[in-house]
Amino acid sequence: MDELRQQRILRQHILTDHLMGVGTVPMSILPQAPAASERPQQAMPPRQQRPTPSTPRPSNFQLSNQPPAPKPSPPATSVIESLWSRITIPNAAGNESLTVEEKQQLLDQMNTMEVSTCRQCDLCKARTQTVFGEGSATAELMFVGEGPGQNEDLQGRPFVGRAGELLDKMIQAMGFKREDVYIANVVKCRPPNNRTPQMAEVQACGGYLLRQIAIIQPKVIVTLGGPAAQLMLNTQTGITRIRGQWHTFDALKPEGPSIDVMPTFHPAYLLRSYTHDNRKKVWSDLQAVIERLGK
Ligand code: SF4
Structure with a gap:
Protein backbone atom coordinates (compact mmCIF):
# COMPACT_ATOMS: atom_id res chain seq x y z
CA MET A 1 0.00 0.00 0.00
CA ASP A 2 1.52 3.36 -0.96
CA GLU A 3 2.15 6.04 1.62
CA LEU A 4 -0.48 8.45 0.32
CA ARG A 5 -3.16 5.77 0.59
CA GLN A 6 -2.04 4.90 4.13
CA GLN A 7 -2.28 8.57 5.08
CA ARG A 8 -5.74 8.84 3.56
CA ILE A 9 -6.97 5.81 5.53
CA LEU A 10 -5.40 7.05 8.77
CA ARG A 11 -6.93 10.49 8.26
CA GLN A 12 -10.36 9.00 7.58
CA HIS A 13 -10.22 6.87 10.76
CA ILE A 14 -9.21 9.78 12.96
CA LEU A 15 -11.80 12.11 11.45
CA THR A 16 -14.49 9.47 11.91
CA ASP A 17 -13.59 9.08 15.57
CA HIS A 18 -13.89 12.82 16.07
CA LEU A 19 -17.18 12.90 14.19
CA MET A 20 -18.54 10.17 16.42
CA GLY A 21 -17.45 12.02 19.52
CA VAL A 22 -14.42 10.06 20.63
CA GLY A 23 -11.38 12.07 19.67
CA THR A 24 -8.74 10.00 21.45
CA VAL A 25 -6.10 10.95 18.87
CA PRO A 26 -5.28 14.66 18.63
CA MET A 27 -6.46 16.18 15.36
CA SER A 28 -3.10 17.96 15.16
CA ILE A 29 -1.32 14.76 14.06
CA LEU A 30 -3.61 14.28 11.07
CA PRO A 31 -1.80 13.87 7.78
CA GLN A 32 -2.61 16.86 5.65
CA ALA A 33 -5.21 16.25 2.98
CA PRO A 34 -5.49 18.57 0.00
CA ALA A 35 -7.19 21.48 1.70
CA ALA A 36 -10.22 23.24 0.34
CA SER A 37 -8.28 26.44 0.84
CA GLU A 38 -5.79 25.26 -1.79
CA ARG A 39 -8.47 25.24 -4.43
CA PRO A 40 -9.12 28.47 -6.32
CA GLN A 41 -11.36 30.63 -4.17
CA GLN A 42 -14.56 31.96 -5.64
CA ALA A 43 -15.47 35.50 -4.87
CA MET A 44 -18.23 35.72 -2.25
CA PRO A 45 -21.39 37.03 -3.86
CA PRO A 46 -22.57 40.38 -2.53
CA ARG A 47 -24.75 40.04 0.52
CA GLN A 48 -28.40 40.26 -0.32
CA GLN A 49 -30.55 42.88 1.25
CA ARG A 50 -32.77 41.14 3.75
CA PRO A 51 -36.45 41.48 3.00
CA THR A 52 -38.39 43.49 5.49
CA PRO A 53 -40.25 41.14 7.84
CA SER A 54 -44.01 41.24 7.42
CA THR A 55 -44.40 41.67 11.16
CA PRO A 56 -42.12 43.80 13.31
CA ARG A 57 -39.37 41.96 15.10
CA PRO A 58 -39.16 42.43 18.85
CA SER A 59 -36.39 44.87 19.63
CA ASN A 60 -34.63 42.31 21.76
CA PHE A 61 -33.70 40.29 18.67
CA GLN A 62 -31.33 42.67 16.99
CA LEU A 63 -28.63 40.06 16.87
CA SER A 64 -25.36 40.20 15.05
CA ASN A 65 -24.45 37.48 12.54
CA GLN A 66 -21.94 39.27 10.37
CA PRO A 67 -19.51 37.10 8.38
CA PRO A 68 -16.13 36.90 10.08
CA ALA A 69 -13.08 38.64 8.73
CA PRO A 70 -10.91 36.01 7.01
CA LYS A 71 -7.94 34.91 9.10
CA PRO A 72 -5.17 32.50 8.16
CA SER A 73 -5.80 29.27 10.13
CA PRO A 74 -6.10 30.66 13.67
CA PRO A 75 -5.98 28.26 16.63
CA ALA A 76 -9.32 26.60 17.33
CA THR A 77 -9.83 28.24 20.71
CA SER A 78 -9.44 31.75 19.34
CA VAL A 79 -11.99 31.03 16.60
CA ILE A 80 -14.55 29.89 19.16
CA GLU A 81 -13.88 32.87 21.37
CA SER A 82 -14.23 35.13 18.35
CA LEU A 83 -17.61 33.57 17.56
CA TRP A 84 -18.87 34.09 21.07
CA SER A 85 -17.62 37.65 21.22
CA ARG A 86 -19.55 38.76 18.13
CA ILE A 87 -22.88 37.24 19.13
CA THR A 88 -24.71 39.81 21.14
CA ILE A 89 -28.02 38.87 22.64
CA PRO A 90 -29.43 41.96 24.33
CA ASN A 91 -32.41 41.65 26.60
CA ALA A 92 -32.56 37.89 26.35
CA ALA A 93 -34.64 37.91 29.53
CA GLY A 94 -37.59 39.32 27.58
CA ASN A 95 -37.78 36.22 25.44
CA GLU A 96 -39.24 34.22 28.30
CA SER A 97 -42.48 36.09 27.91
CA LEU A 98 -42.87 35.34 24.18
CA THR A 99 -45.61 32.91 23.25
CA VAL A 100 -44.85 29.71 21.40
CA GLU A 101 -46.28 31.29 18.25
CA GLU A 102 -44.04 34.36 18.58
CA LYS A 103 -40.96 32.22 19.13
CA GLN A 104 -41.86 30.00 16.20
CA GLN A 105 -42.30 33.07 14.02
CA LEU A 106 -38.83 34.30 14.94
CA LEU A 107 -37.33 30.90 14.14
CA ASP A 108 -39.20 30.74 10.83
CA GLN A 109 -38.02 34.23 9.91
CA MET A 110 -34.41 33.34 10.62
CA ASN A 111 -34.74 30.18 8.57
CA THR A 112 -36.49 31.58 5.52
CA MET A 113 -34.84 35.01 5.37
CA GLU A 114 -31.30 34.10 6.36
CA GLY A 145 -25.34 17.85 16.99
CA GLU A 146 -22.49 18.71 14.75
CA GLY A 147 -23.87 18.99 11.21
CA PRO A 148 -26.26 17.39 8.73
CA GLY A 149 -25.39 14.07 7.10
CA GLN A 150 -26.51 12.74 3.75
CA ASN A 151 -30.08 11.88 4.77
CA GLU A 152 -30.51 15.19 6.55
CA ASP A 153 -29.18 17.09 3.53
CA LEU A 154 -31.68 15.33 1.28
CA GLN A 155 -34.67 15.75 3.59
CA GLY A 156 -33.85 19.13 5.12
CA ARG A 157 -34.44 17.76 8.64
CA PRO A 158 -31.95 17.06 11.44
CA PHE A 159 -31.22 13.50 12.63
CA VAL A 160 -33.35 11.47 10.24
CA GLY A 161 -30.97 8.62 9.31
CA ARG A 162 -30.02 5.63 11.47
CA ALA A 163 -28.45 7.94 14.03
CA GLY A 164 -31.71 9.89 14.05
CA GLU A 165 -33.71 6.73 14.73
CA LEU A 166 -31.46 6.00 17.69
CA LEU A 167 -31.84 9.58 18.91
CA ASP A 168 -35.63 9.17 18.66
CA LYS A 169 -35.38 6.07 20.87
CA MET A 170 -33.24 7.97 23.36
CA ILE A 171 -35.80 10.79 23.44
CA GLN A 172 -38.66 8.33 23.95
CA ALA A 173 -36.73 6.54 26.69
CA MET A 174 -36.48 9.89 28.48
CA GLY A 175 -40.26 10.21 28.39
CA PHE A 176 -40.48 12.80 25.59
CA LYS A 177 -41.78 12.80 22.04
CA ARG A 178 -39.55 14.15 19.30
CA GLU A 179 -41.89 17.11 18.83
CA ASP A 180 -41.51 18.03 22.53
CA VAL A 181 -37.78 18.78 22.19
CA TYR A 182 -35.76 20.91 19.77
CA ILE A 183 -33.04 19.39 17.59
CA ALA A 184 -30.42 21.44 15.75
CA ASN A 185 -26.84 21.31 14.56
CA VAL A 186 -23.85 23.61 14.86
CA VAL A 187 -23.60 24.00 11.06
CA LYS A 188 -26.68 24.05 8.86
CA CYS A 189 -25.16 22.63 5.66
CA ARG A 190 -23.70 19.17 5.16
CA PRO A 191 -19.90 19.03 5.27
CA PRO A 192 -18.53 17.04 2.30
CA ASN A 193 -18.18 13.31 3.08
CA ASN A 194 -19.55 14.02 6.55
CA ARG A 195 -16.24 15.43 7.71
CA THR A 196 -16.01 17.48 10.88
CA PRO A 197 -16.86 21.14 10.19
CA GLN A 198 -13.81 23.34 9.97
CA MET A 199 -13.48 26.14 12.48
CA ALA A 200 -14.05 28.81 9.82
CA GLU A 201 -17.36 27.10 9.03
CA VAL A 202 -18.29 26.89 12.70
CA GLN A 203 -17.45 30.55 13.06
CA ALA A 204 -19.60 31.46 10.06
CA CYS A 205 -22.59 29.36 11.10
CA GLY A 206 -22.47 29.11 14.89
CA GLY A 207 -24.29 32.41 15.33
CA TYR A 208 -27.49 30.87 13.96
CA LEU A 209 -27.38 28.18 16.65
CA LEU A 210 -26.75 30.70 19.40
CA ARG A 211 -29.73 32.72 18.18
CA GLN A 212 -31.92 29.60 18.13
CA ILE A 213 -30.93 28.99 21.74
CA ALA A 214 -31.64 32.62 22.63
CA ILE A 215 -35.15 32.32 21.21
CA ILE A 216 -36.02 28.88 22.61
CA GLN A 217 -34.20 29.25 25.94
CA PRO A 218 -34.30 25.57 26.89
CA LYS A 219 -33.56 24.50 30.45
CA VAL A 220 -31.09 21.84 29.35
CA ILE A 221 -28.98 21.34 26.23
CA VAL A 222 -27.61 17.88 25.43
CA THR A 223 -24.66 18.10 23.06
CA LEU A 224 -24.09 15.07 20.84
CA GLY A 225 -20.45 14.30 20.09
CA GLY A 226 -17.22 16.17 20.62
CA PRO A 227 -17.40 19.11 18.19
CA ALA A 228 -20.84 20.25 19.40
CA ALA A 229 -19.71 20.08 23.02
CA GLN A 230 -16.52 21.96 22.25
CA LEU A 231 -18.39 24.81 20.57
CA MET A 232 -21.07 25.11 23.23
CA LEU A 233 -18.64 24.93 26.12
CA ASN A 234 -15.82 26.91 24.53
CA THR A 235 -13.33 24.14 25.22
CA GLN A 236 -10.96 21.87 23.38
CA THR A 237 -11.29 19.05 25.92
CA GLY A 238 -12.29 15.74 24.36
CA ILE A 239 -15.78 14.29 24.75
CA THR A 240 -14.54 11.29 26.74
CA ARG A 241 -13.40 13.67 29.49
CA ILE A 242 -16.36 16.05 29.57
CA ARG A 243 -19.34 13.75 28.97
CA GLY A 244 -21.47 12.82 31.94
CA GLN A 245 -20.75 16.05 33.82
CA TRP A 246 -22.87 19.16 34.04
CA HIS A 247 -21.56 22.29 32.36
CA THR A 248 -23.00 25.77 31.94
CA PHE A 249 -23.82 27.77 28.81
CA ASP A 250 -23.64 31.42 29.82
CA ALA A 251 -23.92 33.25 26.48
CA LEU A 252 -27.39 34.61 27.33
CA LYS A 253 -26.21 36.26 30.54
CA PRO A 254 -26.58 38.73 32.15
CA GLU A 255 -30.11 39.34 30.86
CA GLY A 256 -30.94 35.72 30.17
CA PRO A 257 -30.50 32.56 32.20
CA SER A 258 -27.60 30.14 32.39
CA ILE A 259 -28.45 26.91 30.63
CA ASP A 260 -27.29 23.51 31.88
CA VAL A 261 -25.36 21.50 29.31
CA MET A 262 -24.85 17.73 29.35
CA PRO A 263 -22.38 16.46 26.74
CA THR A 264 -22.81 12.86 25.63
CA PHE A 265 -21.72 10.64 22.77
CA HIS A 266 -23.12 11.10 19.27
CA PRO A 267 -25.75 8.46 18.38
CA ALA A 268 -23.72 7.61 15.27
CA TYR A 269 -20.80 6.70 17.51
CA LEU A 270 -23.08 4.52 19.61
CA LEU A 271 -24.24 2.72 16.45
CA ARG A 272 -20.66 2.05 15.52
CA SER A 273 -19.58 1.04 19.03
CA TYR A 274 -22.79 -0.45 20.37
CA THR A 275 -21.21 -1.85 23.51
CA HIS A 276 -22.86 -2.32 26.87
CA ASP A 277 -20.40 0.13 28.41
CA ASN A 278 -21.12 2.91 25.90
CA ARG A 279 -24.89 2.46 26.13
CA LYS A 280 -24.64 2.54 29.91
CA LYS A 281 -22.68 5.79 29.78
CA VAL A 282 -25.16 7.50 27.46
CA TRP A 283 -28.14 6.30 29.44
CA SER A 284 -26.50 7.54 32.62
CA ASP A 285 -26.05 10.97 30.98
CA LEU A 286 -29.69 11.05 29.89
CA GLN A 287 -30.90 9.96 33.32
CA ALA A 288 -29.08 12.93 34.82
CA VAL A 289 -30.94 15.16 32.35
CA ILE A 290 -34.31 13.63 33.29
CA GLU A 291 -33.53 14.28 36.93
CA ARG A 292 -32.47 17.89 36.24
CA LEU A 293 -35.71 18.54 34.37
CA GLY A 294 -37.67 17.10 37.27
CA LYS A 295 -39.32 14.44 35.12
S1 SF4 B 1 -23.02 26.12 6.93
FE1 SF4 B 1 -24.09 27.86 7.86
S2 SF4 B 1 -22.81 29.65 7.41
FE2 SF4 B 1 -22.19 28.00 5.99
S3 SF4 B 1 -23.44 28.38 4.17
FE3 SF4 B 1 -24.53 26.86 5.45
S4 SF4 B 1 -25.96 28.10 6.68
FE4 SF4 B 1 -24.41 29.50 5.84
Missing part, protein backbone atom coordinates in the same frame (compact mmCIF):
# COMPACT_ATOMS: atom_id res chain seq x y z
CA VAL A 115 -30.33 30.45 6.73
CA SER A 116 -32.08 28.92 3.71
CA THR A 117 -30.26 31.28 1.34
CA CYS A 118 -27.05 31.63 3.34
CA ARG A 119 -23.73 31.54 1.46
CA GLN A 120 -21.46 32.67 4.27
CA CYS A 121 -19.16 29.67 4.02
CA ASP A 122 -18.09 27.09 1.44
CA LEU A 123 -20.46 24.44 2.81
CA CYS A 124 -23.20 26.08 0.73
CA LYS A 125 -21.56 24.84 -2.46
CA ALA A 126 -22.34 21.14 -2.12
CA ARG A 127 -25.53 21.23 -0.07
CA THR A 128 -28.88 20.07 -1.38
CA GLN A 129 -30.58 22.32 1.15
CA THR A 130 -29.95 23.79 4.57
CA VAL A 131 -31.03 21.95 7.71
CA PHE A 132 -32.23 24.58 10.17
CA GLY A 133 -33.55 22.46 13.02
CA GLU A 134 -36.97 21.41 14.23
CA GLY A 135 -39.07 20.84 17.28
CA SER A 136 -40.90 22.84 19.91
CA ALA A 137 -40.08 26.55 20.01
CA THR A 138 -40.59 26.42 23.77
CA ALA A 139 -38.74 23.15 24.38
CA GLU A 140 -37.23 22.56 27.81
CA LEU A 141 -34.76 20.16 26.25
CA MET A 142 -32.60 20.84 23.20
CA PHE A 143 -30.23 18.46 21.41
CA VAL A 144 -27.32 19.91 19.47
Whole structure:
Protein backbone atom coordinates (compact mmCIF):
# COMPACT_ATOMS: atom_id res chain seq x y z
CA MET A 1 0.00 0.00 0.00
CA ASP A 2 1.52 3.36 -0.96
CA GLU A 3 2.15 6.04 1.62
CA LEU A 4 -0.48 8.45 0.32
CA ARG A 5 -3.16 5.77 0.59
CA GLN A 6 -2.04 4.90 4.13
CA GLN A 7 -2.28 8.57 5.08
CA ARG A 8 -5.74 8.84 3.56
CA ILE A 9 -6.97 5.81 5.53
CA LEU A 10 -5.40 7.05 8.77
CA ARG A 11 -6.93 10.49 8.26
CA GLN A 12 -10.36 9.00 7.58
CA HIS A 13 -10.22 6.87 10.76
CA ILE A 14 -9.21 9.78 12.96
CA LEU A 15 -11.80 12.11 11.45
CA THR A 16 -14.49 9.47 11.91
CA ASP A 17 -13.59 9.08 15.57
CA HIS A 18 -13.89 12.82 16.07
CA LEU A 19 -17.18 12.90 14.19
CA MET A 20 -18.54 10.17 16.42
CA GLY A 21 -17.45 12.02 19.52
CA VAL A 22 -14.42 10.06 20.63
CA GLY A 23 -11.38 12.07 19.67
CA THR A 24 -8.74 10.00 21.45
CA VAL A 25 -6.10 10.95 18.87
CA PRO A 26 -5.28 14.66 18.63
CA MET A 27 -6.46 16.18 15.36
CA SER A 28 -3.10 17.96 15.16
CA ILE A 29 -1.32 14.76 14.06
CA LEU A 30 -3.61 14.28 11.07
CA PRO A 31 -1.80 13.87 7.78
CA GLN A 32 -2.61 16.86 5.65
CA ALA A 33 -5.21 16.25 2.98
CA PRO A 34 -5.49 18.57 0.00
CA ALA A 35 -7.19 21.48 1.70
CA ALA A 36 -10.22 23.24 0.34
CA SER A 37 -8.28 26.44 0.84
CA GLU A 38 -5.79 25.26 -1.79
CA ARG A 39 -8.47 25.24 -4.43
CA PRO A 40 -9.12 28.47 -6.32
CA GLN A 41 -11.36 30.63 -4.17
CA GLN A 42 -14.56 31.96 -5.64
CA ALA A 43 -15.47 35.50 -4.87
CA MET A 44 -18.23 35.72 -2.25
CA PRO A 45 -21.39 37.03 -3.86
CA PRO A 46 -22.57 40.38 -2.53
CA ARG A 47 -24.75 40.04 0.52
CA GLN A 48 -28.40 40.26 -0.32
CA GLN A 49 -30.55 42.88 1.25
CA ARG A 50 -32.77 41.14 3.75
CA PRO A 51 -36.45 41.48 3.00
CA THR A 52 -38.39 43.49 5.49
CA PRO A 53 -40.25 41.14 7.84
CA SER A 54 -44.01 41.24 7.42
CA THR A 55 -44.40 41.67 11.16
CA PRO A 56 -42.12 43.80 13.31
CA ARG A 57 -39.37 41.96 15.10
CA PRO A 58 -39.16 42.43 18.85
CA SER A 59 -36.39 44.87 19.63
CA ASN A 60 -34.63 42.31 21.76
CA PHE A 61 -33.70 40.29 18.67
CA GLN A 62 -31.33 42.67 16.99
CA LEU A 63 -28.63 40.06 16.87
CA SER A 64 -25.36 40.20 15.05
CA ASN A 65 -24.45 37.48 12.54
CA GLN A 66 -21.94 39.27 10.37
CA PRO A 67 -19.51 37.10 8.38
CA PRO A 68 -16.13 36.90 10.08
CA ALA A 69 -13.08 38.64 8.73
CA PRO A 70 -10.91 36.01 7.01
CA LYS A 71 -7.94 34.91 9.10
CA PRO A 72 -5.17 32.50 8.16
CA SER A 73 -5.80 29.27 10.13
CA PRO A 74 -6.10 30.66 13.67
CA PRO A 75 -5.98 28.26 16.63
CA ALA A 76 -9.32 26.60 17.33
CA THR A 77 -9.83 28.24 20.71
CA SER A 78 -9.44 31.75 19.34
CA VAL A 79 -11.99 31.03 16.60
CA ILE A 80 -14.55 29.89 19.16
CA GLU A 81 -13.88 32.87 21.37
CA SER A 82 -14.23 35.13 18.35
CA LEU A 83 -17.61 33.57 17.56
CA TRP A 84 -18.87 34.09 21.07
CA SER A 85 -17.62 37.65 21.22
CA ARG A 86 -19.55 38.76 18.13
CA ILE A 87 -22.88 37.24 19.13
CA THR A 88 -24.71 39.81 21.14
CA ILE A 89 -28.02 38.87 22.64
CA PRO A 90 -29.43 41.96 24.33
CA ASN A 91 -32.41 41.65 26.60
CA ALA A 92 -32.56 37.89 26.35
CA ALA A 93 -34.64 37.91 29.53
CA GLY A 94 -37.59 39.32 27.58
CA ASN A 95 -37.78 36.22 25.44
CA GLU A 96 -39.24 34.22 28.30
CA SER A 97 -42.48 36.09 27.91
CA LEU A 98 -42.87 35.34 24.18
CA THR A 99 -45.61 32.91 23.25
CA VAL A 100 -44.85 29.71 21.40
CA GLU A 101 -46.28 31.29 18.25
CA GLU A 102 -44.04 34.36 18.58
CA LYS A 103 -40.96 32.22 19.13
CA GLN A 104 -41.86 30.00 16.20
CA GLN A 105 -42.30 33.07 14.02
CA LEU A 106 -38.83 34.30 14.94
CA LEU A 107 -37.33 30.90 14.14
CA ASP A 108 -39.20 30.74 10.83
CA GLN A 109 -38.02 34.23 9.91
CA MET A 110 -34.41 33.34 10.62
CA ASN A 111 -34.74 30.18 8.57
CA THR A 112 -36.49 31.58 5.52
CA MET A 113 -34.84 35.01 5.37
CA GLU A 114 -31.30 34.10 6.36
CA VAL A 115 -30.33 30.45 6.73
CA SER A 116 -32.08 28.92 3.71
CA THR A 117 -30.26 31.28 1.34
CA CYS A 118 -27.05 31.63 3.34
CA ARG A 119 -23.73 31.54 1.46
CA GLN A 120 -21.46 32.67 4.27
CA CYS A 121 -19.16 29.67 4.02
CA ASP A 122 -18.09 27.09 1.44
CA LEU A 123 -20.46 24.44 2.81
CA CYS A 124 -23.20 26.08 0.73
CA LYS A 125 -21.56 24.84 -2.46
CA ALA A 126 -22.34 21.14 -2.12
CA ARG A 127 -25.53 21.23 -0.07
CA THR A 128 -28.88 20.07 -1.38
CA GLN A 129 -30.58 22.32 1.15
CA THR A 130 -29.95 23.79 4.57
CA VAL A 131 -31.03 21.95 7.71
CA PHE A 132 -32.23 24.58 10.17
CA GLY A 133 -33.55 22.46 13.02
CA GLU A 134 -36.97 21.41 14.23
CA GLY A 135 -39.07 20.84 17.28
CA SER A 136 -40.90 22.84 19.91
CA ALA A 137 -40.08 26.55 20.01
CA THR A 138 -40.59 26.42 23.77
CA ALA A 139 -38.74 23.15 24.38
CA GLU A 140 -37.23 22.56 27.81
CA LEU A 141 -34.76 20.16 26.25
CA MET A 142 -32.60 20.84 23.20
CA PHE A 143 -30.23 18.46 21.41
CA VAL A 144 -27.32 19.91 19.47
CA GLY A 145 -25.34 17.85 16.99
CA GLU A 146 -22.49 18.71 14.75
CA GLY A 147 -23.87 18.99 11.21
CA PRO A 148 -26.26 17.39 8.73
CA GLY A 149 -25.39 14.07 7.10
CA GLN A 150 -26.51 12.74 3.75
CA ASN A 151 -30.08 11.88 4.77
CA GLU A 152 -30.51 15.19 6.55
CA ASP A 153 -29.18 17.09 3.53
CA LEU A 154 -31.68 15.33 1.28
CA GLN A 155 -34.67 15.75 3.59
CA GLY A 156 -33.85 19.13 5.12
CA ARG A 157 -34.44 17.76 8.64
CA PRO A 158 -31.95 17.06 11.44
CA PHE A 159 -31.22 13.50 12.63
CA VAL A 160 -33.35 11.47 10.24
CA GLY A 161 -30.97 8.62 9.31
CA ARG A 162 -30.02 5.63 11.47
CA ALA A 163 -28.45 7.94 14.03
CA GLY A 164 -31.71 9.89 14.05
CA GLU A 165 -33.71 6.73 14.73
CA LEU A 166 -31.46 6.00 17.69
CA LEU A 167 -31.84 9.58 18.91
CA ASP A 168 -35.63 9.17 18.66
CA LYS A 169 -35.38 6.07 20.87
CA MET A 170 -33.24 7.97 23.36
CA ILE A 171 -35.80 10.79 23.44
CA GLN A 172 -38.66 8.33 23.95
CA ALA A 173 -36.73 6.54 26.69
CA MET A 174 -36.48 9.89 28.48
CA GLY A 175 -40.26 10.21 28.39
CA PHE A 176 -40.48 12.80 25.59
CA LYS A 177 -41.78 12.80 22.04
CA ARG A 178 -39.55 14.15 19.30
CA GLU A 179 -41.89 17.11 18.83
CA ASP A 180 -41.51 18.03 22.53
CA VAL A 181 -37.78 18.78 22.19
CA TYR A 182 -35.76 20.91 19.77
CA ILE A 183 -33.04 19.39 17.59
CA ALA A 184 -30.42 21.44 15.75
CA ASN A 185 -26.84 21.31 14.56
CA VAL A 186 -23.85 23.61 14.86
CA VAL A 187 -23.60 24.00 11.06
CA LYS A 188 -26.68 24.05 8.86
CA CYS A 189 -25.16 22.63 5.66
CA ARG A 190 -23.70 19.17 5.16
CA PRO A 191 -19.90 19.03 5.27
CA PRO A 192 -18.53 17.04 2.30
CA ASN A 193 -18.18 13.31 3.08
CA ASN A 194 -19.55 14.02 6.55
CA ARG A 195 -16.24 15.43 7.71
CA THR A 196 -16.01 17.48 10.88
CA PRO A 197 -16.86 21.14 10.19
CA GLN A 198 -13.81 23.34 9.97
CA MET A 199 -13.48 26.14 12.48
CA ALA A 200 -14.05 28.81 9.82
CA GLU A 201 -17.36 27.10 9.03
CA VAL A 202 -18.29 26.89 12.70
CA GLN A 203 -17.45 30.55 13.06
CA ALA A 204 -19.60 31.46 10.06
CA CYS A 205 -22.59 29.36 11.10
CA GLY A 206 -22.47 29.11 14.89
CA GLY A 207 -24.29 32.41 15.33
CA TYR A 208 -27.49 30.87 13.96
CA LEU A 209 -27.38 28.18 16.65
CA LEU A 210 -26.75 30.70 19.40
CA ARG A 211 -29.73 32.72 18.18
CA GLN A 212 -31.92 29.60 18.13
CA ILE A 213 -30.93 28.99 21.74
CA ALA A 214 -31.64 32.62 22.63
CA ILE A 215 -35.15 32.32 21.21
CA ILE A 216 -36.02 28.88 22.61
CA GLN A 217 -34.20 29.25 25.94
CA PRO A 218 -34.30 25.57 26.89
CA LYS A 219 -33.56 24.50 30.45
CA VAL A 220 -31.09 21.84 29.35
CA ILE A 221 -28.98 21.34 26.23
CA VAL A 222 -27.61 17.88 25.43
CA THR A 223 -24.66 18.10 23.06
CA LEU A 224 -24.09 15.07 20.84
CA GLY A 225 -20.45 14.30 20.09
CA GLY A 226 -17.22 16.17 20.62
CA PRO A 227 -17.40 19.11 18.19
CA ALA A 228 -20.84 20.25 19.40
CA ALA A 229 -19.71 20.08 23.02
CA GLN A 230 -16.52 21.96 22.25
CA LEU A 231 -18.39 24.81 20.57
CA MET A 232 -21.07 25.11 23.23
CA LEU A 233 -18.64 24.93 26.12
CA ASN A 234 -15.82 26.91 24.53
CA THR A 235 -13.33 24.14 25.22
CA GLN A 236 -10.96 21.87 23.38
CA THR A 237 -11.29 19.05 25.92
CA GLY A 238 -12.29 15.74 24.36
CA ILE A 239 -15.78 14.29 24.75
CA THR A 240 -14.54 11.29 26.74
CA ARG A 241 -13.40 13.67 29.49
CA ILE A 242 -16.36 16.05 29.57
CA ARG A 243 -19.34 13.75 28.97
CA GLY A 244 -21.47 12.82 31.94
CA GLN A 245 -20.75 16.05 33.82
CA TRP A 246 -22.87 19.16 34.04
CA HIS A 247 -21.56 22.29 32.36
CA THR A 248 -23.00 25.77 31.94
CA PHE A 249 -23.82 27.77 28.81
CA ASP A 250 -23.64 31.42 29.82
CA ALA A 251 -23.92 33.25 26.48
CA LEU A 252 -27.39 34.61 27.33
CA LYS A 253 -26.21 36.26 30.54
CA PRO A 254 -26.58 38.73 32.15
CA GLU A 255 -30.11 39.34 30.86
CA GLY A 256 -30.94 35.72 30.17
CA PRO A 257 -30.50 32.56 32.20
CA SER A 258 -27.60 30.14 32.39
CA ILE A 259 -28.45 26.91 30.63
CA ASP A 260 -27.29 23.51 31.88
CA VAL A 261 -25.36 21.50 29.31
CA MET A 262 -24.85 17.73 29.35
CA PRO A 263 -22.38 16.46 26.74
CA THR A 264 -22.81 12.86 25.63
CA PHE A 265 -21.72 10.64 22.77
CA HIS A 266 -23.12 11.10 19.27
CA PRO A 267 -25.75 8.46 18.38
CA ALA A 268 -23.72 7.61 15.27
CA TYR A 269 -20.80 6.70 17.51
CA LEU A 270 -23.08 4.52 19.61
CA LEU A 271 -24.24 2.72 16.45
CA ARG A 272 -20.66 2.05 15.52
CA SER A 273 -19.58 1.04 19.03
CA TYR A 274 -22.79 -0.45 20.37
CA THR A 275 -21.21 -1.85 23.51
CA HIS A 276 -22.86 -2.32 26.87
CA ASP A 277 -20.40 0.13 28.41
CA ASN A 278 -21.12 2.91 25.90
CA ARG A 279 -24.89 2.46 26.13
CA LYS A 280 -24.64 2.54 29.91
CA LYS A 281 -22.68 5.79 29.78
CA VAL A 282 -25.16 7.50 27.46
CA TRP A 283 -28.14 6.30 29.44
CA SER A 284 -26.50 7.54 32.62
CA ASP A 285 -26.05 10.97 30.98
CA LEU A 286 -29.69 11.05 29.89
CA GLN A 287 -30.90 9.96 33.32
CA ALA A 288 -29.08 12.93 34.82
CA VAL A 289 -30.94 15.16 32.35
CA ILE A 290 -34.31 13.63 33.29
CA GLU A 291 -33.53 14.28 36.93
CA ARG A 292 -32.47 17.89 36.24
CA LEU A 293 -35.71 18.54 34.37
CA GLY A 294 -37.67 17.10 37.27
CA LYS A 295 -39.32 14.44 35.12
S1 SF4 B 1 -23.02 26.12 6.93
FE1 SF4 B 1 -24.09 27.86 7.86
S2 SF4 B 1 -22.81 29.65 7.41
FE2 SF4 B 1 -22.19 28.00 5.99
S3 SF4 B 1 -23.44 28.38 4.17
FE3 SF4 B 1 -24.53 26.86 5.45
S4 SF4 B 1 -25.96 28.10 6.68
FE4 SF4 B 1 -24.41 29.50 5.84
